[in-house]
Amino acid sequence: MSSGAPRSVWLRPERPPRDRRLSRARIVVVAIESLDAEGHEGLSMRGVAARLDVTAGSLYWYVAGKDELLELTLDEVMGEVRADLDEPDWRLAVSGMARSHREMLRRHPWVLALLGTQPNMGPNALGLAEAGLGILARAGFAEHLLDGALAAVNDHVIGSVVAEAAWRSAVRQTDSTIVGWQEQAADYLREIEQRHPLLSRRLLAAGSPDIDEVSEARFAFALDCLLDGLATRRENPPGERVSRSRPVPPEES
Amino acid sequence: MSSGAPRSVWLRPERPPRDRRLSRARIVVVAIESLDAEGHEGLSMRGVAARLDVTAGSLYWYVAGKDELLELTLDEVMGEVRADLDEPDWRLAVSGMARSHREMLRRHPWVLALLGTQPNMGPNALGLAEAGLGILARAGFAEHLLDGALAAVNDHVIGSVVAEAAWRSAVRQTDSTIVGWQEQAADYLREIEQRHPLLSRRLLAAGSPDIDEVSEARFAFALDCLLDGLATRRENPPGERVSRSRPVPPEES
């Protein structure tokens, strides 16, 4: 009776469901968690694999490579952007979409480094584009202006968040290095004051520059300018009662 | 006479100037060459060193690390942007600066991946900001609107080039993979056509989409909208004869 007797089932740990250890969806979720936590430079296939208790090679069964994984994460976060097609006030509808887009980019700053590099034709990106075009069509823009108007709004969102992120990383860097470099920093600031009077005057006028606040104000200011410019290019009379009128279907060309 | 006699000086190759093999400036120039040729992912310290006939460790005598090198390249290309402070028509002055900025980014697409990540407080960046503020001040904008107006223009430039680069990399990818995937691509396009009517209608309307042309048109359209919106927020009367009037000095607050 030394051995051989089948041990009780309950003592033998159930082995993991076998099929469900990994999936493309789980990999993407974990990759986004890692990107949010460690930034764009901090993402590694090995790191993602470790978070999933798996070796790096396994990921390549579900994903062609790191670039494809990044492409998937990009479209995944694009799915977080909301657009309200039922908002009757077209300026509210457009700026609502823009704000949601901006907030997504601020939640996931690593997306900025991907935007110019990675192609972006995933289902969520296409859906968002369709929604944006729909809002503008209902707003009364001519068909041939739809893409241009949407691009104008999207470009402003992206550009503004890029500027905000750059500013943030600039102060992060100066704050960390300024300790031992007070002398050099002082010289640098003196030089700026002399050779860049307007710039330094604006910097001083800002007082305690709360990045969140200033960025928000700039975003709203430029968006208002842009929407004013777009409004004059609509086909519908600007005096119309938007909230009462029925939605205007886009004309067939 | 086997040996020992001092060989002629002329046979002994002059050893390299000893001090001048490397310099921060040379490293930056070579790094930009490499970035232009191989893109952002293609840059490596070892590669830059090899182009300079030097081992990788040598670079660290002149530069703290890869991040600092990228920061230097960023400001270097910022020096390529022109701004004409003497242009009397403020819209021409602003759009001229914006166009020069845009062309720089199109020449060096790798900058886009840096913009949100790397801080940007180099002398060229500061000088350009000062010039932009100067143009807007002469244009008659109130002091407290200067940064917002400049940011609005810059953000549009950056956002538009990001979108253009993303589009370009999307077609590059589809063109290379579409060969064996005609079936899948067809399915995907059919799906788009059904679920994204506006989008597919706009894609078809574009016909042969020359990216250069469309991007240029979109850039100009949005810039015009933005400048219209900014124009109504100037303090000077819009009916003024800009080309004849003397420049208006910015008011002291």
Added chain:
DNA sequence: ACCTGAACACCGTTCAAGT
């Protein structure tokens, strides 16, 4: 079908050692 483990070629960075 799915995952491991080891290997390959390549990184950024450090640092003693040379000149």
Added chain:
DNA sequence: ACCTGAACACCGTTCAAGT
């Protein structure tokens, strides 16, 4: 002062081998 050469820890990716 400036550069080398070797080392360290870390990558993305591949692939035979296991189950």
